[in-house]
Amino acid sequence: MSKIKTINKGFDLLRLGALPRCPAGLAPILHDVGVKAVSGKPVILAPSARSRFSARLQARFELSEKAMKAGHIPEQADRATLSALMADEKASRVKVSLDENRPSVLIRSIPGTDDFGLRGPIAIRPKDLASYGAKGVLCIENRQVFDALENLCFPILPKVEKHIAVFRGCPEYPQSGSETALKLAGIPVIVFPDYDPSGLSLAMSVPGMAEILWPGRRALIEAINSVGASQEKYMKQTPGSRRKLDSATHPDITEIWQILKGFGRVPAQEAFLSSVPDVEF
Structure with a gap:
């Protein structure tokens, strides 16, 4: 099939x-x-x-x-x-040219901190991110996590105080748009990646990346041992990411990578949400 x-x-x-x-x-x-x-x-x-x-x-x-x-x-x-x-x-796999005048970057406020006048996720032009005056950016890889920040199972404040959330990208909101926005804004970026080899490898290339947002060793191991964790995904992604991750020097990346290698599985990203919004058809 x-x-x-x-x-x-x-x-x-x-x-x-x-x-x-x-x-x-x-x-x-x-x-x-x-x-x-x-x-x-x-x-x-x-x-x-x-x-x-x-x-x-x-x-x-x-x-x-x-x-x-x-x-x-x-x-x-x-x-x-x-x-x-x-x-x-x-x-x-066709190249998408970035129209800098098209709203191509998805942003939202982070619960519990400055809402920057946002009442929900909106699409903006890459050059407009800097105009919000945020202290930093929380760049989120997973769309479901981006949409359901209110349902996170681990605390993220005060680490992301006065930060604005940016979705890393997908075909509808090209990654080139978010990366351009981050470069133009020139402020520190905290990356909330998928906790798998590809996600960690991609996090290392985010413009302005200062640190990784993760729940800590104990919570990550609990998620790896829960329903939904995948050995298949770990095995599929590791060959293309191992060399880059083994040579990583950022402490967050190296600690998470060592945990994943130790278990040979990756957690389901939705394991860090208390509930996952249904997809409408």
């Missing part, structure tokens, strides 16, 4: 709650969220596992928010359509 067909079967499972035959490509994702699944056999997705499965499906195939809302990827889609739906699809 092709990757696009597997993704669409995942969307079917989210909509219907069950499939007569589980595709081989979905079985590991279902195992990650605690659902028993055997390739080729019937599978049932309980309502309580829907949000976790949705998040893992999006992360596994690097689907954009547009794809998640559409709930379907056309199998005969052209390159432009795939570019907007699948970040990792080879056919979609």
Whole structure:
């Protein structure tokens, strides 16, 4: 079964709650969220596992928010359509030129500190980030975490006092936009990455990165030992990130990397949220 067909079967499972035959490509994702699944056999997705499965499906195939809302990827889609739906699809790897006058950077306030007059997430031009007068930036890799900061399970204040949150990027909000905004703002950046090899490696290249936001050793290990942690993701990402991470000197990066290597698994990012917003179709 092709990757696009597997993704669409995942969307079917989210909509219907069950499939007569589980595709081989979905079985590991279902195992990650605690659902028993055997390739080729019937599978049932309980309502309580829907949000976790949705998040893992999006992360596994690097689907954009547009794809998640559409709930379907056309199998005969052209390159432009795939570019907007699948970040990792080879056919979609076309360069996106940054229009600095287009609102392409997603920002929001951080609960418990200065709201900078924001009443929710908004898209701004890269050059406008500096105008908010923030002390620093919290750059967030994961869109669900960005949307649900109110539901974080670990305290982030006063570390991010008077900071403004910026989403790192996706096909709808290109990473080039957020990186341009960070460079132009010229203020310290605290990075909230995905706690996996690729996420840590990417965090090292964020312009202005001063430190990593993470819950600490004990909470990270608890998440690694909880439902949703993935050995498959660790094994898939490590070859491309090991050399860079092994030579890292930033103390936050090195400590988190040593923990991940010790367990050989990575936590589900939604493990750090008390609740995960449902994806609407």
